[in-house]
Amino acid sequence: MTTTATLEELGLALVELDDARAEDLTRRLLALKTEPVDILTACEQALASIGEKYAVGEYYIAGLIMAGEIMSRLAALVTPHLAPEAPEAQGRGRVLIGTIEGDIHDLGKNIAGALLSAHGFEVLDLGVDVSVADFVRECRKFKPDIVGLSALLTMCYPALQKTVAGLKTFRRDRDRPVIFISGAQITDELRKKYGADYYARSAVDTVQLCRKILCR
Ligand code: B12
CATH class of the missing domain: 3.40.50.280 (Cobalamin-binding domain)
Incomplete structure (x- = not known):
């Protein structure tokens, strides 16, 4: 398994509603010590793109539902890594x-x-x-x-x-x-x-x- 992963790849996987790839990339980005907030921001931008696709009829409601479910799982992976302060x-x-x-x-x-x-x-x-x-x-x-x-x-x-x-x-x-x-x-x-x-x-x-x- 390659250890590289980028925020752009994650955003793309999410826009394509590829849940397995998005989860895998998220795990890899966390292992690479990527800032959790940067991962969440990349996901937020991807969801905004999905919203635009929905608005122009490229995605239907099922796409929004899937995006929501994938995002929910990614957030569950990432939020425990938000460093608690002293x-x-x-x-x-x-x-x-x-x-x-x-x-x-x-x-x-x-x-x-x-x-x-x-x-x-x-x-x-x-x-x-x-x-x-x-x-x-x-x-x-x-x-x-x-x-x-x-x-x-x-x-x-x-x-x-x-x-x-x-x-x-x-x-x-x-x-x-x-x-x-x-x-x-x-x-x-x-x-x-x-x-x-x-x-x-x-x-x-x-x-x-x-x-x-x-x-x-
Ligand atoms: C995923 C999604 C869904 C999922 C939501 C799942 C869930 N558990 O939340 C589901 C499938 C349920 C859904 C349903 C609908 N959706 Co929707 N959805 C989206 C989508 C693609 C992403 C939203 C999202 O989670 N973004 C990611 C998060 C991280 O970003 P965020 O919400 O902006 O939050 C950030 C900041 O705003 C801020 N923030 C947000 N909230 C809060 C709260 C506090 C307290 C704080 C401090 C900060 C904060 O911090 C966050 C992180 O930085 C958006 C597109 C978009 N542009 O947002 C459409 C969108 C919001 N949906 C839309 C629509 C139309 C609907 C439906 C009416 C569709 C339908 N025909 O049924 C229904 C409405 C259901 C309802 N009654 O609410 C439209 C709304 C258009 C409009 N003008 O109002 C959008 C904009 C898509 C579009 N372009 O057409 N949707």
Whole structure:
């Protein structure tokens, strides 16, 4: 077995929905000490290409489902390699995450959650299709410093707007939780329009943002 493997090869295998090859390349890249975050970023880019192929009718829904399943397995291989930080970095703050109502995309959210945990944040993940009421109820119990909302479907943006508004009402008398929104098609313009505090472009951005907010 050859020991070489590149991120480009992995991206290609994923776009071709070749699960065995994508898993093999991922294992090899990890053995070659490739940064886990770089592997996840290559996968994210490949999934964006798959999304484009779906949008132009080159792939059907089955392709999206397969891509999701492969990505989920690759993320399970890679996330244990996200280096946990030194014990003194633990307890950086609490982050509540979830995918908004009507949306079941969770791969990006799960990766962001794993990365935040590895960097010393206490993460509570509410899962997918989370209603405004559930977000607010769990905020009361968990008392997060930050809430991260994931939204991939544009048709669910009204739910995103409602969730941001609901959380802002909940925090009326405090500056916590800080609210940020994320997802492949989210922009800073949308953040401003909906009144969220921050927009996280990627999981790596998310960690940096949370550090900036909580570790001043
Ligand atoms: C895989 C996939 C699926 C899988 C999802 C599996 C899963 N477990 O998540 C399945 C098959 C379920 C699916 C279903 C559908 N999908 Co889909 N899907 C995708 C695809 C190809 C990849 C998404 C993904 O996981 N990317 C990889 C991750 C790692 O990237 P990411 O989500 O952007 O996350 C990163 C950042 O955004 C950020 N982040 C994201 N979330 C969060 C959350 C927090 C808290 C934080 C901190 C950070 C963070 O960090 C991540 C890592 O850097 C996208 C294409 C795309 N461009 O994204 C389409 C896409 C999102 N889907 C789309 C569509 C249309 C659908 C369906 C409606 C199809 C249908 N006809 O049924 C359904 C909707 C189901 C529903 N109700 O939600 C469209 C949406 C178009 C639009 N304008 O809204 C897209 C854009 C494809 C396209 N180009 O048409 N899909």
